[in-house]
Amino acid sequence: MTGPEVESEKAGQRRIGFNFPMLTVRTQMFSGVFDMLGSLRASRLISWIALIIVPIVASIGLYLISNSLFTLLWTPTARDITRELGPGAYLLLPGINPFLPILYGWVAIICAIAVHEGAHGVIARNRGMKVRSSGLLFFLVIPVGAFVDVDEKQLAKAKSKDSLRVMAAGVGGNIVVAVVCILSVLVIVSGLTPIIDGVYVSDVMDGMPAEEAGLLAEDVFVSVDNVEIGNFEELKALLENKDPGDVVQVIVARGEMWEDRFSTSVNLTESEDRTVMGVTVGDLMTEERLRFYQALAPETFSMYLVPPALAPGLVPFSDSLALFYTHGLGAQWHVLANVLFWLWFVNVNVAVFNALPIYPLDGGRMFNISLKSILGRRVGEKIVLRITIAVTGTLIFVLLMIAVIPFIL
Structure with a gap:
């Protein structure tokens, strides 16, 4: 990595921008953090790990999408349940998604986006690319996200492996945070003691x-x-x-x-x-429910993707069950468990969505860069672009079908 190359704000680039109802605040205050973390040897290793993670996460996402489509097409009960949940259940937005709590949800979303964008900035600096600015996004006065403005010209001119590592960093960062959080949840749950049963x-x-x-x-x-x-x-x-x-x-x-x-x-x-x-x-079955949640096994892993409000009788830290357990952390142990759960849930969803080969998501851009590297000389960039657009269009169509099938069949 070369010396600091974080540009000052360009002429005409406003520090604060407002396009109702969104407010954008740009800053250079995180530039030193990107430089410091990007200079670490670990950043190079992490960027390679992230590059391996993205195809795996994308494959999981494609499996979940195809499985959802076939389940909705051939299982009337699944359509009925999805219809009852309503269209808001498809959106990762607190207040719209009925199972995403407003406080926990916004905390998790802001953290997930900050991790995702921050990881892009760190690896961009590690690969010697400029980070023009970073900042926060507000819905009126409510913080809803973050961004990192990596120099797109440098990103386009960089070696494919470097561009891919920068693109993969966001998904990789989200997965690392998600894994740490769900393991922390399991550690907390392992320390629970049922108060009563019957x-x-x-x-x-x-x-x-x-x-x-x-x-x-x-x-x-x-x-x-x-x-x-x-x-x-x-x-x-x-x-x-x-x-x-x-x-x-x-x-x-x-x-x-x-x-x-x-x-x-x-x-x-x-x-x-x-x-x-x-x-x-x-x-109550407090003992049985606790053992079931603690049993980290492939056949029960999907349980950790179920919001507590959707399965209150299965999740020990749900509002329905938390009062029947005690923990050495004190009476508010379930608050910490819920914060960690939602950080896991939102980070893993952000990672899976961004890993999909849908342009201009990270996965879509990585798909395009990879195609150029593999096929570019033989078929030309126009064909590569058409393939990228075709894959993007197909996946968007499938996602739309998943959203509307419960309401038309």
Whole structure:
């Protein structure tokens, strides 16, 4: 890498630009960071690793796209579920995507874009290319992204391997952050201890015996008529041997850490030919859920791509399950777990999308550069450009089909 070659802002290039509703702020303040990190020997090694990562990530992305297309075409249930989620579920935008929390989502998106663009800047400097400026993007006053302005003329004139390494850096940076974050999530989950297990009351029906007896949502059954209740089947079997009008003695756990015990008598009633108390219940299975999430295995890996709100009964740090576990980090352990999860989720999605051979995404530009290097002399740049456009158009068409199929079939 040569000495500092970060250009001052060009004449006519405004430091602050506003094109409603987007605000762009350019700065030179990160130039020293790019120079420092780019001068490290590790940056050279990382750039080669990123170059290997991108085709792998692109292959995963293409597999996911093709699998989604065929699943939607041949599985009516998949179309129904996707239709219920709504078109917003396709967008990685907090407030529009119903499963992407606003606070965690924006933090993760800003970090992912900063990592992606920053990695481009670091490797560009490592390869001796100029970084004209960097900056932040705002939606009105809300920060929504970042950018690094690498000298495009130098990038175009550089050796193919150098251009490819600069292009690959963004995806590589996102993958590194994603892997670190999901491993950190698993470390946190490995330190969880279930507070309680058993049958959980999720709802108490109005006007039913359970309400009159003082049972509350979030109670956990301890025993009924001195018979310990460990799961729903045991509670169901006990009630099947009772008749409407029978009175049962119920003990539940409640309060902070479920340390309190509340005992009450419930006068059973009948509903839909069944003897009931008037509660909606479910098995907590805190031990089983924890072991399942901790078991990092190929067949369960897709679980780590599922947002907590979409599978609250599977994710230990979801709003539904977090209260049933304790951790040495303290009461707010689940906040850290959620931050790390969303950093993983958003970074891996940004990486996969940008690795796709869609021009002008990083993957598309790398595809074009690679074709020029391999076929350019034999078929000419026009043919290479046509191939790039054809691949880009095909993938965009497939993505549009995935988006509309649930709503037209």
